[in-house]
Amino acid sequence: MSSVSKPTKVCFVTIGATASFDALIQACFQPDFIVALAAANYTDLLVQYGRDGQRLFEELSSRQELKSIVTRGFDFNSKGLGEEMRAAKGTKEKGRESAEGVVLSHAGSGSILDALRIGVPLIVVPNPSLLDDHQTELAEALQEQGYVVHGRLRWVPSTFAFLILLIGRSNLPAAIAESEELRKRQQAWPPINSGVHRRAQGLAGIMDEEMGFLD
Template sequence: MKLCFVTVGATASFNLLIQAILEQSFLRELRAHGYTNLLIQYGKDGKSLFDEFLQQYPPGSEGHHGLVIDGFDFNSDGLDHEMRLAKAWPSEGRLGGLIISHAGSGSIMDALRLGVPLMVVPNPTLKDNHQQELADILQEQGYLISSHYQEIASSLDRAERLRAQMAQWPPVSRAQEVPPPSLEQVMSDELGFLD
């Protein structure tokens, strides 16, 4: 099993990401990269999109591209269990997968702790798009892949390259005159922690 877990978070709707994940081009590309399972946390407003997809492409149909596709709206216990399904676990027959997340700082921190490749997709419909700033900084430092929702299929190659780079963790930043802020500094700033 090689699983791609997608989360849109618990507070804001992100139907643009759900639609992009369910596009045939993305599913085809996911399968081409060896994935067997797609698990989607579609949030409070994404159920209708997920149900429409299943009506149009029932399980086992060509529209699933050989993938087992499941979804749910919310997990009050958090997403730790679902995220861990993307972690390599050879004794259970699991290959290392991928987490695709909205760019919420909590989701990013949870995914980074697991050491699983992370693709972050900032929600462009948010009024103050702090998600894009966070995603850009963390991508620049080599911690994750930042992608626009319309480019997730083509970003899968970058996610697989990130997997190889993660073997050399922590990431090596490009030489710069002023070193970029550390992950700890970025997360502290994002979460509002003061020194």
């Protein structure tokens, strides 16, 4: 009797091209987050860890408890992240079936817009190390209008192997479950600017203000 393998389902994590975001990488390797991925039938965790994150990624991904999830990582793709986001979107192509997954992104406008255009469920995680609160405002506005799930981290000092880190304690396990619900009701991007959708004009304004985070 032939066995049927389950479709690939990708969680793609991106921190962008400029600022480090070790807390997000760390949070994505916490046992409760891995359990949440497995519970939602994820098979792959793909991490864009940035120019300074390789050492941390390799140390975290070597953990034994991650064997249920295939982990891969890279620093950045100069051609853009469209291919990785489409992998998270999934495909029904013959001989290459994969289920729709999720993009878990820093709150950079460029990354957010790319994911919204592709139509993949998106969890937006503001970087709590930044001095201003614009990223949090953006994530809150996008969640309020039904486009994303707002992921949250808080900083907690901790020592891990050879590194002293500020670990991101997070709502990300719950955000994975919320993204499954978002998948069922996700709105199309760009928004329709007519009738009841005219309130999306406010969202466009917020995005314009945030275009400084274009990585």
